[in-house]
Amino acid sequence: MSLSILRTVADLRDRVQTWRRAGERVAVVPTMGALHEGHLSLVRAGRERAERVIVTLFVNPKQFNNASDLAAYPRTEADDAAKLAPFGVDVLFAPGVEEMYGNGFATTVSVSGVSEGLCGAHRPGHFDGVATVVSKLLLQSGADCALFGEKDYQQLLVVRRLVADLNIPTEIIGCPTVREADGLALSSRNVRLTPEERRKAPAIANVLRETAERLASGMMAAPALEAARSALEAAGFDRVEYFDLRDAETLLPIERVDQPARLLAAAWLGETRLIDNLPVIPLGN
Numbered sequence: 446m447s448l449s450i451l452r453t454v455a456d457l458r459d460r461v462q463t464w465r466r467a468g469e470r471v472a473v474v475p476t477m478g479a480l481h482e483g484h485l486s487l488v489r490a491g492r493e494r495a496e497r498v499i500v501t502l503f504v505n506p507k508q509f510n511n512a513s514d515l516a517a518y519p520r521t522e523a524d525d526a527a528k529l530a531p532f533g534v535d536v537l538f539a540p541g542v543e544e545m546y547g548n549g550f551a552t553t554v555s556v557s558g559v560s561e562g563l564c565g566a567h568r569p570g571h572f573d574g575v576a577t578v579v580s581k582l583l584l585q586s587g588a589d590c591a592l593f594g595e596k597d598y599q600q601l602l603v604v605r606r607l608v609a610d611l612n613i614p615t616e617i618i619g620c621p622t623v624r625e626a627d628g629l630a631l632s633s634r635n636v637r638l639t640p641e642e643r644r645k646a647p648a649i650a651n652v653l654r655e656t657a658e659r660l661a662s663g664m665m666a667a668p669a670l671e672a673a674r675s676a677l678e679a680a681g682f683d684r685v686e687y688f689d690l691r692d693a694e695t696l697l698p699i700e701r702v703d704q705p706a707r708l709l710a711a712a713w714l715g716e717t718r719l720i721d722n723l724p725v726i727p728l729g730n
């Protein structure tokens with residue numbers, strides 16, 4: 446069957462009900478469009494788990510803390526639909542802002558703990574916007590499972606928390622970060638990099654990898670992180686927003702790696718903010 450583009454929650458629910466009557470499982474892949482191989486890896490993982498796959502495309506104004514970032518966000522729906530067609534995606538759910546937030550909308554889903562710090566500290570309101578829209582998309586689709594990328598690691602933990610706390614019966618699946626050959630994590634915002642910035646960009650992944658190795662072999666966090674921030678600046682990054690070592694589950698800061706940990710970074714190249722992260726597993730585990 447060919448890809449259907451649906452714009453209303455009522456149409457989405459009708460379609461899902463038809464599948465349910467036939468006993469089919471449903472996977473949902475929430476996105477903001479401008480699809481790349483990272484998104485397509487989530488679609489593939491969804492196809493492995495369910496007979497039916499919904500991709501959602503909604504550039505969610507509530508999660509943008511910066512109006513120019515929202516205005517500049519790439520919008521490429523026709524190309525996105527064409528990319529999805531060969532993957533056996535059943536529905537592209539692309540609602541307008543009025544469909545999502547019209548009719549006196551007045552609710553915010555706010556997750557404390559894992560959403561504080563890191564991107565939460567630097568993008569005020571961002572995770573409230575993410576938690577609100579993801580709650581809506583999961584309830585609208587009623588999916589059995591939903592797929593999220595580890596590239597947005599803090600977001601993945603926020604979503605796991607809200608699903609557990611609100612008893613939303615959707616299994617959350619985290620998928621590995623897809624990278625360019627030079628290590629740069631794929632991201633819709635990469636198209637904004639100038640050619641010179643693009644040449645500098647892989648440093649974020651390289652410095653994360655080198656630092657993860659040092660921490661895994663027992664180096665204390667403070668000097669390793671200080672060296673990492675300096676290395677990123679030396680590689681031409683304009684501003685390092687954070688470069689931190691955190692517990693992999695709680696995202697609380699840790700001083701050395703003796704439990705599974707995560708190394709996370711956000712840094713600016715000109716007008717573009719890049720994020721990336723890696724696991725740090727203590728040597729011997």
Ligand SMILES: Nc1ncnc2c1ncn2[C@@H]1O[C@H](COP(=O)(O)OP(=O)(O)OP(=O)(O)O)[C@@H](O)[C@H]1O
Nearest residue numbers: 476477478483593594596597622623631632633634
């Ligand atoms: N390189 C990647 N590998 C795996 N998953 C990814 C990758 N990039 C994005 N995703 C996942 O795709 C989903 C939709 O993300 P989104 O549409 O915001 O794309 P994005 O490339 O992360 O864009 P942005 O520039 O907003 O960061 C999220 O679950 C995100 O983690």
Ligand SMILES: CC(C)(CO)[C@@H](O)C(=O)[O-]
Nearest residue numbers: 475476477505575578597
């Ligand atoms: C999960 C998401 C689609 C919610 O708008 C967005 O934050 C994203 O694309 O990662």
Ligand code: BAL
Nearest residue numbers: 477508509571597600
């Ligand atoms: N990929 C996370 C969505 C955002 O940056 O707003």
